Amino acid sequence: MGDTDTVAVQATATSFRIVEELYDRDGSGVTELADALDVSKSAVHNHLSTLCDLGYVKNAAGTYELTHQFLQIGFGTRERNPVYHAARSEIRMLARNTGAVANLVVPEDAEAVYLHRIGARDHPVAVGDGVRLHAAAAGKAILASRSRERVDEYVSRYGLDRETDRTVTDPATLRSELRSIRDRNIAFDRGELDENWQCVASPIVVDGDPVGAVSVSGPSDEMQGKRLEEDTAGLVSSAAKTIELELL
Amino acid sequence: MGDTDTVAVQATATSFRIVEELYDRDGSGVTELADALDVSKSAVHNHLSTLCDLGYVKNAAGTYELTHQFLQIGFGTRERNPVYHAARSEIRMLARNTGAVANLVVPEDAEAVYLHRIGARDHPVAVGDGVRLHAAAAGKAILASRSRERVDEYVSRYGLDRETDRTVTDPATLRSELRSIRDRNIAFDRGELDENWQCVASPIVVDGDPVGAVSVSGPSDEMQGKRLEEDTAGLVSSAAKTIELELL
DNA sequence: TGCTTTCGTTCTCCCATACTAAACAAATGT
DNA sequence: ACATTTGTTTAGTATGGGAGAACGAAAGCA
Numbered sequence: 150m151g152d153t154d155t156v157a158v159q160a161t162a163t164s165f166r167i168v169e170e171l172y173d174r175d176g177s178g179v180t181e182l183a184d185a186l187d188v189s190k191s192a193v194h195n196h197l198s199t200l201c202d203l204g205y206v207k208n209a210a211g212t213y214e215l216t217h218q219f220l221q222i223g224f225g226t227r228e229r230n231p232v233y234h235a236a237r238s239e240i241r242m243l244a245r246n247t248g249a250v251a252n253l254v255v256p257e258d259a260e261a262v263y264l265h266r267i268g269a270r271d272h273p274v275a276v277g278d279g280v281r282l283h284a285a286a287a288g289k290a291i292l293a294s295r296s297r298e299r300v301d302e303y304v305s306r307y308g309l310d311r312e313t314d315r316t317v318t319d320p321a322t323l324r325s326e327l328r329s330i331r332d333r334n335i336a337f338d339r340g341e342l343d344e345n346w347q348c349v350a351s352p353i354v355v356d357g358d359p360v361g362a363v364s365v366s367g368p369s370d371e372m373q374g375k376r377l378e379e380d381t382a383g384l385v386s387s388a389a390k391t392i393e394l395e396l397l
Numbered sequence: 398m399g400d401t402d403t404v405a406v407q408a409t410a411t412s413f414r415i416v417e418e419l420y421d422r423d424g425s426g427v428t429e430l431a432d433a434l435d436v437s438k439s440a441v442h443n444h445l446s447t448l449c450d451l452g453y454v455k456n457a458a459g460t461y462e463l464t465h466q467f468l469q470i471g472f473g474t475r476e477r478n479p480v481y482h483a484a485r486s487e488i489r490m491l492a493r494n495t496g497a498v499a500n501l502v503v504p505e506d507a508e509a510v511y512l513h514r515i516g517a518r519d520h521p522v523a524v525g526d527g528v529r530l531h532a533a534a535a536g537k538a539i540l541a542s543r544s545r546e547r548v549d550e551y552v553s554r555y556g557l558d559r560e561t562d563r564t565v566t567d568p569a570t571l572r573s574e575l576r577s578i579r580d581r582n583i584a585f586d587r588g589e590l591d592e593n594w595q596c597v598a599s600p601i602v603v604d605g606d607p608v609g610a611v612s613v614s615g616p617s618d619e620m621q622g623k624r625l626e627e628d629t630a631g632l633v634s635s636a637a638k639t640i641e642l643e644l645l
Numbered sequence: 646t647g648c649t650t651t652c653g654t655t656c657t658c659c660c661a662t663a664c665t666a667a668a669c670a671a672a673t674g675t
Numbered sequence: 676a677c678a679t680t681t682g683t684t685t686a687g688t689a690t691g692g693g694a695g696a697a698c699g700a701a702a703g704c705a
Contacts, residue, residue, distance in 0.1 A: 156450045157443035158663065160408035160692070165451050172470055175477055179653055189694050194654065195405035202404045203413050207506060211653090211701095215474050217503075217510045221525030222420055223468030228523065229423055255465075258455060262465045275476065277469030406692070408663065427682055437665050442683065444663095459672095459682090648705085655698070662692080669684070675677085 163188060164196050168215065171206065176214040223277065230255065232353060232361045233264050235395035239388045240363070244268040247381050249367040251388075254287040255360065259307040261288040264361070272366070273343045283323055284312045286338035286350035287362035292323075293330035294352045294359035300327065315341045334389070335382045338366075345369050349382050351389035355396050363389045411436060412444050416463065419454065424462040471525065478503065480601060480609045481512050483643035487636045488611065492516040495629050497615040499636075502535040503608065507555040509536040512609070520614070521591045531571055532560045534586035534598035535610035540571075541578035542600045542607035548575065563589045582637070583630045586614075593617050597630050599637035603644050611637045 156162050166186055171177055174185075179197065183190045197213050200206035205218045227233050236253045244251035244267035251268060254261040260279030266272065274280055282288030282303065292300055300323075309318045317323045330336045338348035350364035365385050404410050414434055419425055422433075427445065431438045445461050448454035453466045475481050484501045492499035492515035499516060502509040508527030514520065522528055530536030530551065540548055548571075557566045565571045578584045586596035598612035613633050 156447040158408050158412065158447040159661095160406050160663080161412040161444060161447045162451060164406065164409040164412065165453065168470070172473060180651080190653080191655080191695080192693050195692070196409060198654095199404040199406040199409045203410060205413065215470065216505055217471065217474065217512070217525055217527070219467050220471030220475055220510075220512075221523070221527075222416070222463065223465065223471035224523060224525040225420060226463050226465065227468055257464055262468075264465070264468075275469070275472060277465055277472040279465070279469075407690095408692080411663095428680080438682080439666080439684080440664050446683095646705100649703085651700100651702080653698105653700080656696085658694095660693090661690100663690080665688090667685090670682080672681075673679085675679100 167196050171215050176212040178212055227264055236392045239392050240265055241267050243384060243388045246384055247365050249365050252364045254362050256291050280342055281310055283309050284316050285342045286336040286348035287364040289330060290336040290350040290352040290362040291359040293327040294354050312342050313340055313344050315339060334386050340369060349385050351386040353389050353392050415444050419461060419463050424460040426460055475512055484640045487640050488513055489515050491632060491636045494632055495613050497613050500612045502610050504539050528590055529558055531557050532564050533590045534584040534596035535612040537578055538584040538598040538600040538610040539607040541575040542602050560590050561588055561592050563587060582634050588617060597633050599634040601637050601640050
């Protein structure tokens with residue numbers, strides 16, 4: 150880490166570039182991939198045949214596609230996450246009681262990864278996706294429960310990228326907002342990640358360390374005023390508290 | 398395919414061996430991996446640092462772990478599967494109406510991959526896992542909707558591995574059972590995959606091709622007699638029919 | 646049908662690179 | 676403080692991955 154953009158094992162890098170390209174294109178042929186990635190056909194072919202042998206790619210009707218091996222690994226790692234287990238039923242109840250979308254996220258490096266969701270409609274972020282911590286309610290809730298030093302480290306290492314007009318991009322503003330979040334254990338997001346979505350979140354803290362966050366989100370026109378500020382906020386923070394107890 | 402067991406790009410193979418080992422051990426250190434895989438420490442280190450750079454592995458508190466990148470790819474590929482979309486609500490209703498575990502599987506090479514499930518308890522197979530087609534109700538339902546030639550090809554290429562005492566391992570027996578499955582569009586599994594689990598399944602056929610199967614499974618002591626043979630079977634086959642219509 | 650084009654696979658050769666081995670650094674426990 | 680274990684880094688060589696072209700096969704078209 151911190152090196153140039155050249156990695157230690159290039160063959161692995163190209164293999165995963167091929168995997169990601171296959172994912173983006175939802176299946177593809179050898180020549181198409183070779184052109185897109187600027188690698189020779191034979192190289193692409195070597196990687197594809199290897200990935201087939203390993204069971205991560207299959208050759209269906211002329212085009213190469215990803216198999217569900219990734220689903221197995223992805224599900225398996227999630228299944229082993231204690232936060233996920235502790236939160237599942239609470240997330241379901243939260244979705245039921247609020248009538249909105251309820252999410253569970255966990256921190257991973259600079260991002261909050263969406264581990265679980267109930268009530269998805271056309272939500273802009275999918276399960277498995279990650280969003281920058283400072284750019285959403287759940288992420289801010291997590292940051293607020295970290296030490297001042299770790300927040301500073303986050304800011305200096307990754308910066309505060311802008312997602313929408315409302316994203317917090319000023320370190321001082323962020324710090325002051327994190328303070329008020331800490332007071333109530335509730336974070337709000339009014340279109341900071343996606344202009345059309347609002348969000349309330351509360352952190353899941355174990356031993357002083359935020360291991361995740363619960364959030365409820367909805368379209369801006371449905372989620373506002375008292376409903377957002379009080380009713381939903383109360384449900385979200387008590388759900389987070391319940392999950393914390395479950396994790397002890 | 399059909400080569401020796403040596404693949405074209407060995408670096409990719411070792412990278413994925415490392416990924417799988419990390420998955421099995423739920424995180425691990427460099428030396429531990431090097432010993433287990435019989436590769437030098439520095440090689441393991443190279444691969445791990447590469448996988449970290451690519452975002453598939455993270456270094457958490459001294460041990461290396463898989464990230465949720467796999468969840469993203471796995472969920473994404475599933476989300477794009479039309480069968481999954483068409484089946485979701487039916488699977489939920491099936492689980493509700495039968496009070497048992499309802500599954501959706503899709504064929505992938507020699508296996509039936511579990512794409513979705515509602516009502517899991519201590520089910521022996523996880524979402525994302527694959528089981529041999531001939532060794533479970535859902536897989537047999539799929540095989541029964543394929544041509545005689547394709548079934549023969551399946552048998553000769555992959556063989557009929559035994560899973561339990563009750564697994565069908567004789568080609569002639571399999572063919573005759575597939576015939577009777579085809580008559581009613583219903584397949585049974587009485588402990589052929591796991592002695593303690595019984596199963597009913599019906600194929601999802603589009604344009605004469607089985608694109609998946611619906612199944613309901615339960616512990617042997619709950620699932621038997623009339624309940625298994627008639628009540629559940631009817632619900633399963635009508636769910637499959639509904640999904641087929643959805644897919645047109 | 647026969648021609649053209651395009652794609653996937655195979656082949657060969659050469660240089661880059663991925664690996665081994667050993668030394669180094671850092672952390673843990675006694 | 677020492678010993679032990681682990682992660683990281685550094686050379687250096689042999690291997691094997693990749694470019695490119697040739698081959699084979701399938702598809703589109705007249």
